[in-house]
Amino acid sequence: MSPVLEVTGLRTHFHTRAGVVKAVDGVSFKLEQGEIMGLVGESGSGKTVTGFSLLGLVDPPGRIVEGSVRLNGTELVGMSERDLRRRRGREISMVFQDPIATLNPMFTVGQQMRMALESHGSISGRAAAARSEELLTMVGIPSPRARLRAYPHEFSGGMRQRVAIAIALLHRPSVIVADEPTTALDVSIQAQILATMRTLATETGTSLIWISHDLAVVSSLATRLAVMYAGRVVEEGPTADILRRPRHPYTQGLIASLPAMAEPGAPLTQIPGTTPSLLSLPPGCPFAPRCPRATAACAAEPVLTRDGTRAVACFHPAEPA
Amino acid sequence: MTYLTIDHVSRHFAPHLTLGEKIAARLGADVETRAVQAVTDVSVTVPRGRTLGLVGESGCGKSTLGRVISGILPPSTGTVLLDGKPVMTGGNKTTTRVQMVFQDPFASLDPRMKVGEAVAEGPVAHGLTTRAKARDYVAGWFARVGLDPALADRYPHQFSGGQRQRIAIARALAMQPDLLICDEPVASLDVSIQAQIINLFLDLRRDLGLTCVFISHDLSVVRHVCDRMAVMYLGRIVEEGATETVFNDPAHPYTRSLLASVPELVLDADDLVQFVPIEGEVPSPHAPPPGCHFNPRCPFAKDICRTEKPPLKPLTADRFAACHFAEEILAGAAT
Numbered sequence: 309m310s311p312v313l314e315v316t317g318l319r320t321h322f323h324t325r326a327g328v329v330k331a332v333d334g335v336s337f338k339l340e341q342g343e344i345m346g347l348v349g350e351s352g353s354g355k356t357v358t359g360f361s362l363l364g365l366v367d368p369p370g371r372i373v374e375g376s377v378r379l380n381g382t383e384l385v386g387m388s389e390r391d392l393r394r395r396r397g398r399e400i401s402m403v404f405q406d407p408i409a410t411l412n413p414m415f416t417v418g419q420q421m422r423m424a425l426e427s428h429g430s431i432s433g434r435a436a437a438a439r440s441e442e443l444l445t446m447v448g449i450p451s452p453r454a455r456l457r458a459y460p461h462e463f464s465g466g467m468r469q470r471v472a473i474a475i476a477l478l479h480r481p482s483v484i485v486a487d488e489p490t491t492a493l494d495v496s497i498q499a500q501i502l503a504t505m506r507t508l509a510t511e512t513g514t515s516l517i518w519i520s521h522d523l524a525v526v527s528s529l530a531t532r533l534a535v536m537y538a539g540r541v542v543e544e545g546p547t548a549d550i551l552r553r554p555r556h557p558y559t560q561g562l563i564a565s566l567p568a569m570a571e572p573g574a575p576l577t578q579i580p581g582t583t584p585s586l587l588s589l590p591p592g593c594p595f596a597p598r599c600p601r602a603t604a605a606c607a608a609e610p611v612l613t614r615d616g617t618r619a620v621a622c623f624h625p626a627e628p629a
Numbered sequence: 630m631t632y633l634t635i636d637h638v639s640r641h642f643a644p645h646l647t648l649g650e651k652i653a654a655r656l657g658a659d660v661e662t663r664a665v666q667a668v669t670d671v672s673v674t675v676p677r678g679r680t681l682g683l684v685g686e687s688g689c690g691k692s693t694l695g696r697v698i699s700g701i702l703p704p705s706t707g708t709v710l711l712d713g714k715p716v717m718t719g720g721n722k723t724t725t726r727v728q729m730v731f732q733d734p735f736a737s738l739d740p741r742m743k744v745g746e747a748v749a750e751g752p753v754a755h756g757l758t759t760r761a762k763a764r765d766y767v768a769g770w771f772a773r774v775g776l777d778p779a780l781a782d783r784y785p786h787q788f789s790g791g792q793r794q795r796i797a798i799a800r801a802l803a804m805q806p807d808l809l810i811c812d813e814p815v816a817s818l819d820v821s822i823q824a825q826i827i828n829l830f831l832d833l834r835r836d837l838g839l840t841c842v843f844i845s846h847d848l849s850v851v852r853h854v855c856d857r858m859a860v861m862y863l864g865r866i867v868e869e870g871a872t873e874t875v876f877n878d879p880a881h882p883y884t885r886s887l888l889a890s891v892p893e894l895v896l897d898a899d900d901l902v903q904f905v906p907i908e909g910e911v912p913s914p915h916a917p918p919p920g921c922h923f924n925p926r927c928p929f930a931k932d933i934c935r936t937e938k939p940p941l942k943p944l945t946a947d948r949f950a951a952c953h954f955a956e957e958i959l960a961g962a963a964t
Contacts, residue, residue: 350819350820350821351819464910466910467910494686494687494846494911495686495846495848495887495890495891496686496886496887496890496907497910498890498892499889499890499891499892499907500907502892521819521820522820522892523820523894524849524891524892524893524894525892527892527894528892528893551894561821562820562821563894565820565821565823565824566820566824566849566894567824567827567849567850567852567853567854568849568852568893568894569894570853572852572853572854572872572873573831573853573854575828575831575832576824576827576828576853577824578821578824578825578828579821579824582789582791582822583819583821
């Protein structure tokens with residue numbers, strides 16, 4: 309079966325006065341139907357810009373300079389804004405971190421859902437209301453019919469995020485890109501949303517890209533992980549395998565530095581140094597300056613190399629199990 | 630030996646109404662006139678050299694309690710004692726022995742003040758050092774928190790988030806406090822930086838013998854750094870005890886659900902983790918439910934929970950819980 313989404317060699321650069329920021333610099337992955345993939349990385353790793361690039365939402369001075377994004381076989385890079393608009397929301401949609409900024413405070417939730425429906429073809433008011441109500445029920449909003457008449461400020465943070473998810477699902481898209489959708493929420497609400505998302509992905513067959521800095525959150529949802537560092541995917545593979553036996557030294561460091569990995573009160577394993585500035589990346593492997601296994605070979609840039617179900621971009625990866 | 634005593638502390642916030650709002654409220658308009666009970670009747674003690682974790686979700690009152698302990702906010706009722714002496718008397722702060730580290734190192738440092746000056750300001754004002762010796766004094770603390778002392782002449786925007794949090798810690802410790810209150814000190818940092826700051830905190834706490842109150846919503850961090858923890862819900866402590874005891878066998882239904890909601894890295898299972906989310910949401914602090922505040926979301930709630938507030942009572946030697954059925958829950962007999 310051909311993948312729903314296929315990203316090859318994607319490069320998104322920002323041409324600023326200070327220089328070229330290579331926010332995404334060679335990202336490739338495939339997403340199968342109904343699959344949930346986690347995109348993990350720290351601030352500045354390029355995970356959010358990757359998500360935005362998939363929908364063609366990168367604003368100047370940012371630009372996709374190279375690569376291909378194929379959605380259901382159609383190339384999205386280089387497509388006209390008009391054609392992109394026809395696909396956004398219908399074939400691929402996005403859920404953002406901050407639901408307050410996503411929803412328009414001036415319109416009721418029902419009006420906004422109806423506008424989203426009308427933007428891809430005419431629909432009667434009654435049909436729009438029925439579909440909206442169906443979606444609100446699906447994402448777990450109590451008394452959905454009454455809530456259609458409510459304004460965004462009348463919802464709590466968790467409920468607002470549910471509304472945003474319902475809107476993203478309105479047109480049964482093949483892919484949803486979710487950018488840190490639970491980061492602003494409390495843990496008990498986050499657990500509710502994670503449980504809902506997992507059920508929805510299974511029921512609707514929608515593929516999901518879940519962008520997050522939190523390994524634990526991603527690992528509880530995604531069956532496959534892609535770990536990003538300095539604009540590149542450094543490791544990719546089945547979640548359980550990566551967590552149990554990370555191969556890239558960065559992934560190893562990231563997992564080892566979690567407090568849950570150490571005895572209470574014992575020092576945590578730390579990755580030395582800080583994430584590099586994307587303006588002045590060293591040539592070769594971007595992780596080399598912080599890497600315990602770096603050698604002279606790391607002055608060249610490692611390529612993401614596939615070995616069975618796993619891929620790693622490192623000259624000295626740990627052996628797989 | 631008890632160092633910090635929090636004795637029946639409550640703190641409420643009444644809305645400041647303008648004349649217009651008061652008139653509108655009198656005429657029946659929808660103006661919020663009720664006070665928010667941010668912290669209600671909290672009593673807890675921390676022995677010298679120990680760390681108490683305060684955990685809970687947004688709006689549970691953990692940050693307000695932290696501010697009351699530090700003396701930033703006076704309590705509405707109750708007292709906070711340090712070594713037997715009150716932190717506040719008659720609204721005046723009497724001690725500099727409490728210092729605080731805040732969540733956002735971008736907001737807690739003055740952008741127009743060199744970081745070295747920011748660290749020196751307090752100690753000079755309180756006579757811990759002189760203006761002439763301030764530079765060396767600051768350099769010593771910079772080295773202590775793992776920063777190059779030569780960076781003291783820079784401004785906050787020239788530092789990364791992790792470095793800023795180190796500066797904030799240096800500023801707090803330069804006051805030579807006995808009690809350090811950390812309000813979500815690592816919440817805004819990346820995972821790899823978070824580990825560096827936690828390690829720094831563990832080192833400094835040990836070397837300086839600090840007593841700490843560590844406020845966090847991240848339960849794995851709390852488990853790592855705290856000897857005891859208090860779980861708060863809508864302004865009340867619902868469970869308090871030795872960290873490992875609470876984690877391994879929570880007695881309060883809220884603690885149980887909270888721990889079950891935390892996504893964990895599971896390394897030995899091929900299947901994804903199953904969540905058991907808590908039903909519903911935290912009620913408005915303007916009108917908390919009567920009886921036990923957790924009763925509308927509690928799977929074990931009975932009639933008594935809807936009418937009678939459960940007191941925080943000792944269960945075992947090192948644990949307290951505010952639940953009518955805590956013993957049954959611990960014994961696995963609750964329904």
